[in-house]
Amino acid sequence: MAPTSETLTAERILEATEEVLRRHGPAKATVVDVARALGVSHGSVYRHFRTKAALREAVTKRWLDRTSEALSGIAAADRDAESRLRDWLAALFDAKRRKAGDDPELFATYSVLTAESGTAVGEHLADLTAQLTRIIEAGTADGTFAAADPATAAGAVFQATVRFHDPCHAREWERPAAEAEFAAVVDLIVRGLRA
Amino acid sequence: MAPTSETLTAERILEATEEVLRRHGPAKATVVDVARALGVSHGSVYRHFRTKAALREAVTKRWLDRTSEALSGIAAADRDAESRLRDWLAALFDAKRRKAGDDPELFATYSVLTAESGTAVGEHLADLTAQLTRIIEAGTADGTFAAADPATAAGAVFQATVRFHDPCHAREWERPAAEAEFAAVVDLIVRGLRA
Structure with a gap:
């Protein structure tokens, strides 16, 4: 789990998303998994990517x-x-x-x-x-x-x-x-x- | 069901196989389905095509x-x-x-x-x-x-x-x-x- 003190950038979220996708596969990966991997709330992820679809599109x-x-x-x-x-x-x-x-x-x-x-x-x-x-x-x-x-x-x-x-x-x-x-x-x- | 009096040729079997594949899909179609469509025993089909794989390859x-x-x-x-x-x-x-x-x-x-x-x-x-x-x-x-x-x-x-x-x-x-x-x-x- 990454330290929460690092600034949560879009790039950090996308890195974590790729790792979550690799681990869980595209059918099962969720925004909550991504938030958990970063040690942040899923609300923090949604402040950068407004929907799960937008996050998938960005990655x-x-x-x-x-x-x-x-x-x-x-x-x-x-x-x-x-x-x-x-x-x-x-x-x-x-x-x-x-x-x-x-x-x-x-x-x-x-x-x-x-x-x-x-x-x-x-x-x-x-x-x-x-x-x-x-x-x-x-x-x-x-x-x-x-x-x-x-x-x-x-x-x-x-x-x-x-x-x-x-x-x-x-x-x-x-x-x-x-x-x-x-x-x-x-x-x-x-x-x-x-x- | 086709009349059984017609000679059972390889071509007739292949025609019936295509129709069975169209109806049941490749996962479910069986040699028994083909034989039934022709009104013959599955043994008669196997005399022309020795295995189900050979029949699929031929069609x-x-x-x-x-x-x-x-x-x-x-x-x-x-x-x-x-x-x-x-x-x-x-x-x-x-x-x-x-x-x-x-x-x-x-x-x-x-x-x-x-x-x-x-x-x-x-x-x-x-x-x-x-x-x-x-x-x-x-x-x-x-x-x-x-x-x-x-x-x-x-x-x-x-x-x-x-x-x-x-x-x-x-x-x-x-x-x-x-x-x-x-x-x-x-x-x-x-x-x-x-x-």
């Missing part, structure tokens, strides 16, 4: 943001667009695969939460597609890529690689062929974007 | 074969490779979308059966990828496509379009944007294959 957003923040550095890097695109797609696959492989219970928990999420997932997908759009715009500006509409092309790239980032394909990520299959899809896509 | 194969047979005509047609590829991918998406939309219970049933299938799904995927390989080989031979290894390229095309044929994405197929998203992915892929 889902935090989990998804961890991936998009790591990728945004690659998207914004000062390097040629094709390398950035390849690195970005590899980093996305790698992040998802590690999340699924390193902590399967937490991954299963977040698969349930993302399925029930109203806006966090939509915003996450929009954020990732916007990062891809910036890379493709840069490549189109310097003549590497030829995309009539970079946003449409970014959507197509994201969907053509869905097998390597959508949780419904997680079982396939550990197969020995996965790395070669990923490389073949990325090569096909990069060729499709080239001027 | 799954029959369901999958319906899709691959429709597609094989497109793959073998005497037309330019790019049109064949586009038509083949559109026909696959269309077949899956109709299966999911027209009879959701049966689609859910077969989603369970394909997940438990040992070999039928693997053979089905190999068959579809072989059809794609033939199209890409033809396109490479006539200079439309440039694929160093048509089989690898076929695998990449199949996986890059997984969002439009894997049942785990079925909920996304009815969204208004699905058709435009499919078109953007196919355009990207065709550009990636071109010489």
